[in-house]
Each structure stands twice: as structure tokens, then as C-alpha cells.
Amino acid sequence: MSLIIYNTGMLVQTREESVAFTAGKDMAVLPVIENGWLLIEDGIIAGFGPPETIPAFSSVIPGLDAGGGYVFPAFCDPHTHLVYAGSREKEYTDKIRGLSYEEIAKRGGGILNSAKLLHETSEDELFRQSMERVREVISFGTGAVEIKSGYGLTTEDELKMLRVIRRIREESPVTVRSTFLGAHAVPAGYRDDRRGYVNLIVEEMIPAVAAARLADYIDVFCDRGFFTPEETARILEAGARHGMRPKIHANELDFSGGIQTGVEHGALSVDHLEFTGDDEIAALLGSGTMPTLLPGAAFFLGMTNPPARKMIDAGLPLAMASDYNPGSSPSGNMKLVVSLGCIRLRLLPEEAINAVTVNAAYAMGLSETHGSITVGKKANLFITKKIPSYEFLPYAYGSNLVETVILNGEVVSNHTSHIANRNSQIS
Ligand code: NIG
Ligand code: FE
DSSP: OEEEEESOSEEESBOSSOOSOOOGGGGGOOOEEETOEEEEETTEEEEEEOGGGOOGGGGGSOEEEOTTEEEEEOEEEEEEOOOOSSOOHHHHHHHHTTOOHHHHHHTTOHHHHHHHHHHTSOHHHHHHHHHHHHHHHHHTTEEEEEEEOOSOOSHHHHHHHHHHHHHHHHHSSSEEEEEEEEETSOOGGGTTOHHHHHHHIIIIIHHHHHHTTOOSEEEEEESTTSBOHHHHHHHHHHHHHTTOEEEEEESSSSOOSHHHHHHHTTOSEEEEOSSOOHHHHHHHTTSSOEEEEOHHHHHHHTOOOOOHHHHHHTTOOOEEOOOOBTTTBOOOOHHHHHHHHHHHHOOOHHHHHHHHTHHHHHHTTOTTTSSSBOTTSBOOEEEEEEOSOTTHHHHSTTSOOEEEEEETTEEEEEOSOOBSOHHHHHO
């Protein structure tokens, strides 16, 4: 099955050769082709180029008129908690009244509140609620998403969450990576026995998750008031023995030592990083661990921003993710994340787009297949409305400019007038 996309305003993030990630000054480089065409064959990008090189056979295969819209590789979202039950807007109101994220957590709200709701919700219902979010993020242009457990906090409920993630992977066209996050919070029953809970994770949960092959990665919330670097190290080492590479929460609430612990354990990414100083930057440089920022969470909680400019200027790569979750970021809109990256982290539009495409693909182990318009990569793309420039994407921060979403070469979401088959009109 072939499809040619033509009459584009621009193809954005075109790479002849796949790159693992962009770092430092290279993050400001965003390759594009004006008015380009793009050929899809059997779900894979088979060719692309400037308008004068459009293949002659393009007039006899199905075509999609982009109407001057821009074609981007679909967003990769390398950090979400989008499998959850219910919502937590009451806590949101408490925050407006002045309670902090940590104060809410101490009162049994926060993650423990979501764990209670999840426990009371059936697996089918959890899948149904989560799929609504998956469909929404696809319509916003996301083509790959990492999803964490971490609202179970018992072996049984963590497995339930991970099975829901597996079902999303099987039943949705979006590419899914799954992460075991048993160490998201210490459950109420273990408040006075933290060691007992870490033992449970190491001795029971990790082996059970690994035996059922339910997780690609392992995560720990390594931060003040949650898990210490020592506890984190123990959990990551147990995960490594079962083939799970770390992708951890670090330095959201303090200089917690999480970044160094992640790097020492070969983490694929360390995420949040609001508290990042010179030592953390030095640890990350040359490490292969992708610093991943979640500007939606800092925005929603009204917290400090990470020093993104300083990190890029030091030569680091950066990825960004939505952190879609009921407590600190109830949004999976990656276009908004691009805007927040520009507005709040002072990223250039080129840097922000690299952060949610090639670098985000790296942060979820998908560099080979996702994150750029490159021959041989999966045809996961979105087409915008007709726009004047790619800078317009973050600039128009409140408009949904994503009109058509193509995953595995098939149109899966279409709010538009893009004409899906020009040749049916010709014949
Ligand atoms: O990434 N920081 C830890 N975990 C989530 C929040 C989870 C929640 O509040 O439910 C986060 O922000
Ligand atoms: Fe998170």
C-alpha cells in the first residue's frame, strides 16, 4: 500500500541519516524541505524530497493533498503516567488555596489517592479511561508514548496497570514503551517500614513484572520525601538483573542526588531536573543519559524551571515530555509542551522541536524507527493546518494546528479538509 503526501508547506525534521540525538549547539539545527513530497510504502517512509523531484508514478498512486500544511514526524512523548483512574481536580483546588504538592502528598492525597482510586477500578474500566487519553494524544499528534505504572503500589495492582499498558500497545496504533514504577511512593501501610516496601519491590514485584515481560524500563521517584539515592540504587540494580534499563524521576523537588544515581546506573533518561547545578551537568555530559524536561509539570504546579539554557550551552542534549498524570500535569498535549519549552525554558523553536522528536525518541529507545522524516523509519507523521512557518507551531500556543495524524502509514485522525485520495477524482 503506497501513499504520496504532496502540496506541503514544508517537511520538518528531515534527516538523510538517522541521528541518535542532537546536543548543544546542534539542537538549534532543524533540517527542512520547502514544499516537499513524502512517499509512504507499507507503513514506512519510502522517500521524500523537494517538489521538483516528485516521482512520476506519484500521479497513479493514492495521494494526500496537504493543502499547504506542514508535515512533522509525530511527537514522541517519553514520560507519561496516562494509565490512571478518575481525576484529582479537588487537589488542584487545594493547590490554588495554597497547599504544596508535598503537603497534599503527606495528607494521603496525591499519588496515594490515585492508588486508592485505581485499586477500586476494574481492569476493563481502567483500560477504557486510559484509551480515551490515548485517542486524545494521538489526535494532538503523538505517535509514540512511554507509559508508567506506579499507581498500583501492590504487586497485584502494579501488574494490573502494566497489563493495561500492554493492551494499549496491542489495540492502539500508537507505539508504546512501558515502565515499571513500583517506587513511585511508599504506600500508607509501609509508612513506618520503608525498607519493607523496598524489599517488596526488589524481591516480589520486579521478578513478577519480569516473568510476565510487562516492562521495558524501570523507574524510581528519587527525590526528597520519596526514595533516597541508596534505595534507588538498590531498586535499579534489581531491575538491571532482570533486563530493565532505568529511566528515573530525579531532582524535581531538590538536589536529591537522583541525577548522579541515574547516570551511575546507565539510565536511558533522567527526568524533571528542576534542581540541576554544575555537578549534575558534569555528571550528565558524555553519559548517554538523556536529560528529559517536563515543563508542563513545573507550569501546572507553579514550580521552578530547570536551567535548560545553561544545560544546552554546556553541550547537553535535552528531550521534553508531557508527564501526563492526574496530579502534576493533567495534559498530554505535546504541542503545548513545545510552547512551554519556548516560553518558560527559553528554548528556540528548533531546539524545542528537536527535544520532542529525535531526542524524545532516544529517551524511549526508539531512535532507529521514530523521531524524524528519514527513509526506512515508521510513517508516524502529522500534518498541520496551513501555517506560515514552523515557529508558528509554538507561537500559536492555544490553537490546535494538528489536522491529520498518520500512524504506521494510515490516517488515524483527521479534522480536516486534507483530500485523502486525489486519484479517485482523476479516474
Ligand atoms: O512525574 N513526580 C512524580 N510523579 C508524577 C506525579 C504523579 C502524581 O502526582 O500523581 C510526576 O510529576
Ligand atoms: Fe512523572
